[in-house]
Amino acid sequence: AQSVAQPEDQVNVAEGNPLTVKCTYSVSGNPYLFWYVQYPNRGLQFLLKYITGDNLVKGSYGFEAEFNKSQTSFHLKKPSALVSDSALYFCAVRGEYSGAGSYQLTFGKGTKLSVIP
Amino acid sequence: NAGVTQTPKFQVLKTGQSMTLQCAQDMNHEYMSWYRQDPGMGLRLIHYSVGAGITDQGEVPNGYNVSRSTTEDFPLRLLSAAPSQTSVYFCASSSTGRPNTGELFFGEGSRLTVL
Numbered sequence: 184a185q186s187v188a189q190p191e192d193q194v195n196v197a198e199g200n201p202l203t204v205k206c207t208y209s210v211s212g213n214p215y216l217f218w219y220v221q222y223p224n225r226g227l228q229f230l231l232k233y234i235t236g237d238n239l240v241k242g243s244y245g246f247e248a249e250f251n252k253s254q255t256s257f258h259l260k261k262p263s264a265l266v267s268d269s270a271l272y273f274c275a276v277r278g279e280y281s282g283a284g285s286y287q288l289t290f291g292k293g294t295k296l297s298v299i300p
Numbered sequence: 301n302a303g304v305t306q307t308p309k310f311q312v313l314k315t316g317q318s319m320t321l322q323c324a325q326d327m328n329h330e331y332m333s334w335y336r337q338d339p340g341m342g343l344r345l346i347h348y349s350v351g352a353g354i355t356d357q358g359e360v361p362n363g364y365n366v367s368r369s370t371t372e373d374f375p376l377r378l379l380s381a382a383p384s385q386t387s388v389y390f391c392a393s394s395s396t397g398r399p400n401t402g403e404l405f406f407g408e409g410s411r412l413t414v415l
Contacts, residue, residue, distance in 0.1 A: 192340075215402050226304075226390060226406035227343075273342065277402055286331045286350065286394060287358065288404055292342035 185210040187274050189291035196264045197299050204259040204294045206274030216257040217275040217288065218248055227273060233257060244268070264298045271295050302326050306391050306407035313381045313414045321376040321410050323391030329405070330396040332374040336360065336387040337409075343390065349374055350396060381414045388412070 186209045196202045208214055215234055219227040231242025238250045248259045257274060272295075275288040307322045325332065333348035335358075345358030349368040363385060365377040374393075378385060388411050392404040 217403060219406075224409075226408045227392075227404075229403045229405070232403055275404075286396060286402060287333070287345055287348060288402070289345075290335075290343040292340060 185289045187291035189294045193295045195297045202264045206257045208276040210278045215277045219273045221271040304407035323374045325393045329393035332393045334376045335390045386414045
């Protein structure tokens, strides 16, 4: 079974400071990893993904994520936080294709990011 | 480009009532799924489908039915609503083409309250 852990329910950061939202995962085989963002009363929006290749993945709105296979982590980062980055962030994982059920994404419980002016 | 469209956005039901949450996508995606989002629980998969006529259960299927008669539509039915089904429901779809990178496209959500 695949699983995702987001150890922090909430992360507070001052505007202009770097931010990190943590994620660890468990999956059989090579992982496909994703970050999504949810603004209040909205659906989830795709931010970035890691499939293979460079361990540092760049995504939307200046976000990036670092894949670390030995630590089974996929932390989300941004060099300089904006107040508009305040939202709920979800990490998700799936395994390599092995049948119809492979398309399922398993999500973490989410981390609320608050950027303080 | 509409993407994934869910209706209704809000619904209040009484215990025991039935209803259907509608989901339609215009991206020709074979894979469609329903999740529920509850505080502190993240998103949990209810049912999914990999094409017309093919559905399967996810993590929390009890109390819900689905069918997939067309590629575009994937309705979620609550047969006898219970207060435990108060939640925000999201429909999501993705391509199954190969190579498949698997990102899901989400609707805006349907907020259901069962009294």
